Amino acid sequence: MFSGIKQQVVVGKDGKIEIQTSELVEGSIVEVIVLVEQDLAETNTSSSVQQDETEYLLSTKANRRYLMTAIQNIETKTHLVSFTPEQWNEEYNIRS
Template sequence: MLSGIKQQVVVGKDGKIEIQTSDLAEGTVVEVIVLVEQDVVETNANQSIQQDVTEYLLSTEANRCHLMTAIQNIETKTNLVSFTPEEWDEEYNIRS
């Protein structure tokens, strides 16, 4: 059986990552997967810049049009899909 430990840590000097937990006994074999938050975009000149999520979503004409249409639909209450929690459960069987 697999179990997991999730921690957010900061990479230290020389790329060192430390996970501290009392849930693992010394000598336990584990598999480590590192997921890196991607809030930094690399530019062509290899400089890092932070890019606002909204700016990114509006960065193409197609995205801008889609998002503006969605906002307009919400404001005018048109083309909306609504359902009850029971309907959602029935459709997607999320309860066991």
């Protein structure tokens, strides 16, 4: 089962990206997907060809299978997690 961590970070020197969170345990195997804001991508790249996010997410067999399973779960209303906005804020609201 996958869980997600969403952070907005600034790319450092030589394209280095750092994610810091107490949710990651040392030695854990993770899969990283980087989504670049479109206007920044166009400004900061010499290539005018941009890969659509959906195309990227469907570009591997494992991703396609995972996304299709997620869509099927939504359509059949199985394996869903429900919560109220208050529960979401208690669990995931990041306070400065």
